[in-house]
Amino acid sequence: MTINHHPSDETLLRLATGALGAGPALVIxxxxxxxSVCRERLTRFEAVGGTIIDEMRLAPLAADLFGRxxxxxxxxxxxxxxxxxxxxxxxxxxxxxxAMRHCEIGPWRWLGPGFKWSKVKIAGSPHxxxxxxxxxxxxxxxxxxxxxxxxxxxxxGSLSDERSQYFPGDLDEADDEVNHRPVVGEKSxxxxxxxxxxxxxxxxxxxxxxxxxxxx
Amino acid sequence: MNEGIQKEVLPSPVELIxxxxxxxxxxxxxxxxxxxxxxxxRVKGFLIRTGLAESVAEEVTQEVMIAVWRxxxxxxxxxxxxxxxxxxxARNQRIDRLRRTRSRTADHLLDLSDExxxxxxxxxxxxxxxxxxxxxxALATLSNEQATIVKLSFFSEAPHSEIARELGxxxxxxxxxxxxxLNRLRTLLDRDI
Numbered sequence: 001m002t003i004n005h006h007p008s009d010e011t012l013l014r015l016a017t018g019a020l021g022a023g024p025a026l027v028i029x030x031x032x033x034x035x036s037v038c039r040e041r042l043t044r045f046e047a048v049g050g051t052i053i054d055e056m057r058l059a060p061l062a063a064d065l066f067g068r069x070x071x072x073x074x075x076x077x078x079x080x081x082x083x084x085x086x087x088x089x090x091x092x093x094x095x096x097x098x099a100m101r102h103c104e105i106g107p108w109r110w111l112g113p114g115f116k117w118s119k120v121k122i123a124g125s126p127h128x129x130x131x132x133x134x135x136x137x138x139x140x141x142x143x144x145x146x147x148x149x150x151x152x153x154x155x156x157g158s159l160s161d162e163r164s165q166y167f168p169g170d171l172d173e174a175d176d177e178v179n180h181r182p183v184v185g186e187k188s189x190x191x192x193x194x195x196x197x198x199x200x201x202x203x204x205x206x207x208x209x210x211x212x213x214x215x216x
Numbered sequence: 217m218n219e220g221i222q223k224e225v226l227p228s229p230v231e232l233i234x235x236x237x238x239x240x241x242x243x244x245x246x247x248x249x250x251x252x253x254x255x256x257x258r259v260k261g262f263l264i265r266t267g268l269a270e271s272v273a274e275e276v277t278q279e280v281m282i283a284v285w286r287x288x289x290x291x292x293x294x295x296x297x298x299x300x301x302x303x304x305x306a307r308n309q310r311i312d313r314l315r316r317t318r319s320r321t322a323d324h325l326l327d328l329s330d331e332x333x334x335x336x337x338x339x340x341x342x343x344x345x346x347x348x349x350x351x352x353x354a355l356a357t358l359s360n361e362q363a364t365i366v367k368l369s370f371f372s373e374a375p376h377s378e379i380a381r382e383l384g385x386x387x388x389x390x391x392x393x394x395x396x397x398l399n400r401l402r403t404l405l406d407r408d409i
Contacts (some may be wrong), residue, residue, distance in 0.1 A: 009398040017370045018307040022315075043296060044405050047351040049307065050300030052370050058257035059264055062274060066252050069278050070245070073285055124315050 003035050005170035011151075012038060016045035022125035023195035027151040029099040030193055031171040092118060092132070094156050094191050105132070109213075114139045117214060120193070129196040129216045135159075135184040143181035144207060148200030150174045157190030159183065179203075227254055229345060232298035240288035248285055255299075256281055259306045265371050266310060276313050280306045294340030297348045354404035362397035369394075 007015075007028050014020040015028050032039050062068075086101035092108060106119035114136035122128045135141060137157070152172045159166045161180035166172055174180065184190040196216060201207055210216065227235065227250065238247035259280050263273035283305050291301050336344075355363055365379055372378045379394065380387045 009402055010394065013366075013369055013398065016307075018311050019369070019373050019375070041402075041405075043300075044347065044351055046296060046304055047300045047348045048355060048366060049303035049370055050297050050348065051352055051355060052367060053255070053258050053262055053299045053303045053306070056258040056261040056265070059260035059270075059273070061256055061260060061277070065256065065274065065278060066249065069252065069281050072278070073282060076282075076286075124312075 002167075003037075003169040003171075005164065005166060005172055006035065006038055007031060007151075007171050008173055009041070011173060012042050013045050016042055016049060021128060021195075021197055022122045023128035023130040024149065024151045024197050026099060026103070026120075026122055026128070026130060027153050027193055027195045028171070030097040030153050030155075031169070033097050033099055034169045035171075090118075092134075092191070097155070097193075100193075103130075108134060111213060112209065115141070117210075119214070129200070130193070131195075131214060132191060132193050134189060134191045136189050137184055138186050139184040141182045141184070142206040142209065143179065143204055145176070145179040145203040146174060146196065146200050147176055147203070149176075149197040150178075150194060150200065150202075151197070152192050152194040155191045155193060157188045158185035159190050159192065160185065229297050229299070229348070233293045233341065236284075236288050236291050236293075236298055236301075239285060240291065243285075251284060251298075252281055255284065255302050259302065262303075262306060263310060267372070268310070268313070272313065276306075276309050279309050283309065292336060294336030294344050297344065300348065351405065354401060357404055358397065358400060361393070362400055365394055365397040366401060 011020065011024070011028060015025055020028065028038075032042065087104060089096060089101075089103075089105045090107045092105070096105070100120070102123060104121040104123075106121075108116040108118050111117045111133075116134040118132040118134075120130040120132060122130065132155070135157075150173070152166075152174070154166050154168050154170050154172075156168055158168075159182045161182045163178070163180065164172075165185075196202070201216065202210060232251070232254065235244075235247040235251050238244035239251065256277050260273050260277040263276050264270060268276060280302070284302060287305070291298070296304070355366065358366065361383060364382060365375075368379050368382060369375045376390045376394070377387060379385075380390050383393075385393065
């Protein structure tokens, strides 16, 4: 699989620093699963964080902090709580990425002719604006812009817009300067995972269509 | 920066890896005490620098060190150096605290799922150490302004306004300066991807 569209350096840096919101972070983690180049880039940005820790000015600690920490450790069970099993997820007709295994995912719901969506909830981040979208082959999505960043990862099928074509594994970032009209490829239905950053809203008909149904 | 502490003998990156390994394999308390002495004051300093109140920073530091103890077996020295790994734990614990939730987030769960399958070879660790060394060199090669931009990005949720203040440049030009700094960092880091 050749990946042609990657997250920007800014986005990977924000993931590394922890400044990227939970929704966009999930979409980027899904991209990272299939993209070793971006995994390597993220590791390098995280290594900058390691350097910052090494060079950090030392803060004085309470004298008994180490003792209290050891006490807490002794009162804990010796084994690490194992990861809870993946959530039961509805059959959406595609294999979901590993990074989404703890998300609460809704069934496909009708959004328009040949156009469906599924709500994706992230534990601990109830306000994250994340969803999966599914369009049938050849569908023209309504033209739209965004008040902020939109992150979209193709899970299956393909999409194209005025800027480029996107295939499985591709990650598209669209900022407030992008106005686009995505079209689903002719060969098969397209499923993508999309997140809007913070209070980003969609302009135009798509925004008016989504807002009352999806809630953003 | 740390004039006061440069006199003490700081553990080398290799030594930090050895200490984490001793914690992972044998719950070695002496090794943990050394890790605590090295990382706890730095992690707390980092957390304060990101804007946490002193008392909160200390609580989160304790949580970070507890996670270091409990997750030591998940540390994979072929992927990251000890300081980088501790940084990611501090970052995640800080996010958790800010999200005001006690439930573990996806980020943590991802960490847990990444237990190394096979012990890394000496060669793997050397490759990682070289990579981390390159990152250090790249940072040192950046201009002061560019290094400041990159570092401020680690301290602030909305670094652009802080960058504007720190560098005395208009907010409108920050975006392009950040882009320039990251492009430069990328050319330095990408040499051998």
